[in-house]
Amino acid sequence: MIHASAPGKAILLGEHSVVYRGPAIVLAIDLRAHIWAEERGGDGIWIEAPDIGASGHFDSSGRYHPIRGGSERWRSLNPIRVVALEAMRRLEAARGLRIRVESEIPPAEGLGSSAAISVATAAAVGRLLSGENLPKEMVCEIAYEGERIVHGTPSGIDNHVSTYGGALRYERGKGFERFKVEELPLIIGDSGRRRSTGGLVAKVRRLWERHREVVDAIIDAIAQLSEEGYKALREGNLKRLGELMDIDHGLLSALGVSTPELDRMVYAARSAGALGAKLTGAGGGGCIIALVEQPDRGRVAEAIRRVGGRPLRAGFTDIGVEVEEI
Amino acid sequence: MIHASAPGKAILLGEHSVVYRGPAIVLAIDLRAHIWAEERGGDGIWIEAPDIGASGHFDSSGRYHPIRGGSERWRSLNPIRVVALEAMRRLEAARGLRIRVESEIPPAEGLGSSAAISVATAAAVGRLLSGENLPKEMVCEIAYEGERIVHGTPSGIDNHVSTYGGALRYERGKGFERFKVEELPLIIGDSGRRRSTGGLVAKVRRLWERHREVVDAIIDAIAQLSEEGYKALREGNLKRLGELMDIDHGLLSALGVSTPELDRMVYAARSAGALGAKLTGAGGGGCIIALVEQPDRGRVAEAIRRVGGRPLRAGFTDIGVEVEEI
Numbered sequence A, B: 001m002i003h004a005s006a007p008g009k010a011i012l013l014g015e016h017s018v019v020y021r022g023p024a025i026v027l028a029i030d031l032r033a034h035i036w037a038e039e040r041g042g043d044g045i046w047i048e049a050p051d052i053g054a055s056g057h058f059d060s061s062g063r064y065h066p067i068r069g070g071s072e073r074w075r076s077l078n079p080i081r082v083v084a085l086e087a088m089r090r091l092e093a094a095r096g097l098r099i100r101v102e103s104e105i106p107p108a109e110g111l112g113s114s115a116a117i118s119v120a121t122a123a124a125v126g127r128l129l130s131g132e133n134l135p136k137e138m139v140c141e142i143a144y145e146g147e148r149i150v151h152g153t154p155s156g157i158d159n160h161v162s163t164y165g166g167a168l169r170y171e172r173g174k175g176f177e178r179f180k181v182e183e184l185p186l187i188i189g190d191s192g193r194r195r196s197t198g199g200l201v202a203k204v205r206r207l208w209e210r211h212r213e214v215v216d217a218i219i220d221a222i223a224q225l226s227e228e229g230y231k232a233l234r235e236g237n238l239k240r241l242g243e244l245m246d247i248d249h250g251l252l253s254a255l256g257v258s259t260p261e262l263d264r265m266v267y268a269a270r271s272a273g274a275l276g277a278k279l280t281g282a283g284g285g286g287c288i289i290a291l292v293e294q295p296d297r298g299r300v301a302e303a304i305r306r307v308g309g310r311p312l313r314a315g316f317t318d319i320g321v322e323v324e325e326i
Helices: A071-091 A112-132 A136-151 A157-164 A197-210 A212-234 A238-253 A259-270 A292-308 B071-091 B111-128 B136-151 B157-164 B197-210 B212-234 B238-254 B260-271 B294-306
Strands: A001-013 A021-041 A045-050 A053-060 A065-066 A097-103 A169-170 A175-179 A186-190 A276-280 A288-290 A311-312 A322-325 B002-013 B021-037 B045-049 B054-058 B062-067 B097-103 B167-171 B173-180 B186-188 B276-280 B287-291 B310-312 B320-324
Touching: A001 A157, A001 A175, A001 A212, A001 A276, A001 A288, A021 A112, A021 A157, A021 A186, A021 A212, A045 A071, A045 A322, A045 B197, A053 A071, A053 B212, A065 A071, A071 A097, A071 A112, A071 A136, A071 A276, A071 B136, A097 A112, A112 A157, A112 A322, A136 A157, A157 B294, A169 B167, A169 B260, A186 A259, A186 A292, A186 B111, A197 A259, A197 B002, A197 B238, A212 B212, A212 B238, A238 A259, A238 A276, A238 A288, A238 B197, A238 B238, A259 A288, A259 A292, A259 B260, A259 B310, A288 A292, A292 A311, A311 B071, A311 B238, A322 B021, B002 B111, B002 B157, B002 B212, B002 B238, B002 B276, B002 B287, B021 B111, B021 B157, B021 B186, B045 B071, B054 B071, B062 B071, B071 B097, B071 B136, B111 B136, B111 B276, B111 B320, B157 B173, B186 B260, B186 B294, B186 B320, B197 B212, B212 B238, B238 B276, B238 B287, B260 B276, B260 B294, B294 B310
Parallel strands: A045 A097, B045 B097
Antiparallel strands: A001 A021, A001 A322, A021 A097, A021 A169, A045 A053, A053 A065, A169 A175, A186 A288, A186 A311, A276 A288, B002 B021, B002 B320, B021 B097, B021 B167, B045 B054, B054 B062, B167 B173, B186 B287, B186 B310, B276 B287
């Protein structure tokens, strides 16, 4: 049996603006999705996802036969099937498969849960079929097919960072750049509220349609800020980075994507000593990310808890997808 | 005895950005400061301010002799003395005066309390000394001397709007423009927390010094937005104006001048049906302003109360300074 795992991600700066212009700075975080894959006699793909109480069988025509959980669960499991099929297609190797998925990443909260699952699936199934680890580039491409099922036309940020780990700069038309980060002490605060990235991107688009010049000016400000934050991060100037995160949160609020829950966590983290705090991802729910130096970590985590959030002590990680035979 | 009264103000759009560029849109609101002035034998100026439990006598050398309240109260009463002296200087008429002040405007919360007191003082003392109403232009100029005592080098927005009433557009280098507003249904939510305009302007300046390009981009966005809001207001497009107010609140948060209390009131007002809501004035405490159509007024006021604010049902007013002999 093959086990693969891949990290989630958090956007440090540039969410929403990156859809228009300017960079997004994205970090791998050490919450991981795990996939176990093995061959199984018979036709099609069996998938178990105990986290969501679902298991079932996709037959070779793509029809879903639930074993546990309702038939509507096909939608959650289908990206895994699509990624496995894409791996088979590329490797010209069709097999019956049994795949089990477990994830530490809260789903639908902007932490790249779906990409991490797709990346781990691509790596596990690739290794199972070919007997060796696929090149990361190929893992990343195969995983992208799963992301397309979930997100329509995603940027590819999530599967990139989940494959390679570390810190990534992405800009439309300029692609991806991995860069070195020495130290980046984070706390993530989880609102527990799911949201749809696509829905929030569309919300900002509607705001832009009604107030083009104003929203363009805000996007310019975020793009500028993300560029400055990128420099501050590379220079290890965490104080400056934190200030820019605070400003960015206000700009995202101006775009209408913050919520009272997110604001409460952001204020709580700042008051408890965070160098900076902001929503991360599309907003409308999901998580905040706070930059917190060691001595203040306990206090910030407790402050987030006190206002109803769940602090995730998920650090920055350099470790991308990993595969092992077990 | 002469009675004069003058309205407070609320900034609709453009606070902070106006210090740099772009317009501020300012409204007179029907909370008023009242001054009663009469001659009194003897030397100097007697001032009573029952709202703050202070009364005392400034002798002709400017020394303060408290009658009620501590000697430190001279600072609160001194702008009234300065305005009265400026009126005497201009009218070449020195008298002993007794002045009583009462104000409906919560002080030090961005609603132009000090300017309204100065304007009413200038008008009352001017009428008392000259026997006729001074031209509004002169009232406004005399009142500015009081504002200088309180605020250093104020823009003159507050004494202008308090003198003339109505709606005012102000832009550095372009001066003041009164304009006609048909209807503007407002609710003000009062946090009860005093703050210093100068301190907050200095805070934004420090942010600008550390992050010039980013803060410049935010100021550009606010300036653009204030221009659009001015158009929307003149066209009577309240829905559009409300959306712009919402965006502006986020931009002011990005500048670091909002607070959890202000955010709570803003969210509460929006959820209860306000067309838009934002902090008004320098932030850091003070008030929010919400645009609320008639059917939603009760609900929005109640929502503000529920999150710990005090709703002030202070409407927009066209009535500036008024003077009468009683």
